[in-house]
Amino acid sequence: MWRRTALSLGRRQLQGGPRGHANQVPPASFRMSHKRPARRILGVEKNIWLEFTEMAAKYKSVDLGQGFPNFSPPDFVRQAFSDVVSGEDCLMHQYTRAFGHPTLVKILAKLYGQLLGQSIDPFGDILVTVGAYEALFTAFQALVDEGDEVIIIEPFFDCYEPMVKMAGGHCVFVPLRPKGTPDKPALSSGEWALDPDELASKFTERTKAIVLNTPHNPLGKVFKREELQVIAELCVKHDVLCISDEVYEWIVFDGNEHIKIASLPGMWAQTVTIGSAGKTFSATGWKEAVARGFQRELDVLGRPESYLFQLPRQLQEKRNRLVECLLSVGMRPIIPEGGYFLIVDISALNVELPEPADEEEPYDYRFAKWLIKTKGMATIPVSAFYSLGHRKDFASYIRLCYVKEDSTLEAAEKILKEWHLTK
């Protein structure tokens, strides 16, 4: 069905050249040094999370930067974990089935089968990995070949680009743009959209896949059915895969509906949908799920006692709280429809920043660093979610995570209010 499925090793060996980036074959003496890394990792060494989590820790700031909750996961999941760990069955501490623990894949098949209205084979249609991160890595490694193009929607969760590059693929970017005017600026993530013609123009005969992230990080956009339809039609027309990162699928506000692109006509057979136990059960450090947690949720799906019913409502309140505070101090947040994050336009603040150490460093990076050092608040610059060539155009937003316990949000409010008073 797709032109190429997996790695074609024979072809790669025949080609003999570097993958995707450098055009030069290094001289023989350099090549044979034991210190030489593989060329597939050149150009993917930098990582925003390493840089900013170190800074946040160093300056002991109120951390609204990296996306993890600092409140507890729900009791029933912690109890399930505790029961399994301390239980009599010592085989629970040993290897399980490679592609996913049987109890887990069965419950995932049941839950997602229900959501998609589709029969899912637990042993053929599901893979359990170390976080959505590894699911993405596996998808790119298995499905993207050298020279393939992969369409990525900007802003994007930063790992997509290096993963495509490591697979020897070539990234093609298409931006979400705020559909506002100076009089009526775009105030919600719903008003950021793709231009259908621009999107269509990105599909070529070399396009292997498009990466979709809904609800979206960092914007919080929840793609509507019509928007997904446009993407789906292009995928079907051009015989292109869709890799759909849906880790925030349960965190949707204001009555918005999360729609799975795999449920659209023609899309099941060409979509890989990715989910996360860490984001579902607010336990990002687990990177693995407890099947009992999902079983419980399936039993109470849609009911008030369901964690997945309560969680978005709790997070919506937190979102609202942070938005109110930002507005009250004259800042301009983009209201997210879902997810863990919101972005804030910092351009009107006119903050005078110290001279940059690196002239190439975008404004929002400098702002975010200044904010940590002088105000003790950690955030993430949004241009980190853009390709290098586009960073300068989108360097006036910072990303805040509101999935934090109340004391953290209070501390953030205090910082923002004090700052406002000194202006």
Add this chain to the structure above:
Amino acid sequence: MPSAINPQLLIRQYIKLFHSKKNLPGVKSSYCNLLVTVKGIQFTSVAADPSIVNLGQGFPDIPPPDYIKEALAKAASVDRLNQYTRSFGHPSLVKALAQLYGKVCNREIDPQKEILVSTGAYGCLFSTIQGLIEEGDEVIIIEPFYDCYVPMIKMAGAHPVLIPLTLKRTKDDSISSAHWVLDPEELASKFSSRTKAIIINNPNNPLGKVFTKEELQEIADLCIKHDTLCISDEVYEWLVYNGRKHTKIGMLSGMWDRTITIGSAGKTFGVTGWKLGWAIGPEHLMKHLQTVHQNALYTCPTPLQEAVAQGIWRELSLLNQPECYFNCLAKLLEEKRDQMARFVLAAGMKPIIPEGGYFMVIDVSGLNQDLSHMQDDEPYDYKFVQWMTKEKKLAAIPVSAFTGEKSKNIFEKYIRFCFIKQDSTLQAAEEILKNWNKISH
């Protein structure tokens, strides 16, 4: 799950299914991998069928130490420990590892720059190979080898160059893994200008060989001469018997700068399902493993890392003392090894007594089991294991699964048993072997 399980039929079906779904040329999964990992059906069919005594898969059915399970339960009760931790390894874990291996290696190890924690030793091997092995490189592998090395090298576009351990002539009655050696000239001939690395597994799976310092020195000399890397898979480092000593090739002169040493929490603490391992090496190499890791899975589960850290701190304080779990486990396993060797010998099979690890390789050719009625194109040991699983209700792994094509004829008379099993399992195996000749063939 069918009520009447025919393991032989299942094995055939799943080999066929698994091979047909793999469209990576040359990356066929070995039988060993199949039994451990494919589709769950074979694993669950053999493991779930209580009438089959499973000495195949390499994991303990004895419980892990209580304190490590308690450490995990405790870690998960702390909110912060349920969220993301440092990408290259949870701080308390990398510090503990730096202390432990600093002591063992008698050198100072930088926890931030010289250690990576990944998803099992598997994850470390993957990051090492993806980070350091280039298309067209050659990598030397010693047979029999843990089966994941070859597919990982092929995935990196490189060429595996195989060299077998062979049995040297001996007057000794009993064969041990020490009798299996590399031919130094043959080894030297495998190094070329394209050789990027050699992978060694010490103690070796499946043989249980514990390489002597002299043997490691020969390998080290060649690495230095040809400026190659050494990837040293030492997951069974704590499990050595008969007073043998585990030597780290990374400690030999000139080797630290070119060696990545890999360890495993699963094998160290008997918790293979936790899938945590570590790679240790010089900064100029480790940074490349870290680059792969940050782009592949970013970080490993936090509570597991915290629990393993607690385990290591505890063992560090007891190192070389009888209460140290590493010593307790080795002592326990040496007894199980000896028990198994006795009942295997009594059944007319010839064990290769392992110096380390938790597997025993056994020569079954003396039984003269006629398997001519079975499929022709499979190696003898594959057929033997299928027949033994079905007829004797005893599961093992065929050793030619751990070799390249050319060496299959050397190894196809051997099967592998795992002895890190509880007493009832070993007793059941002993019963089967005692009665072996009582049932007509």
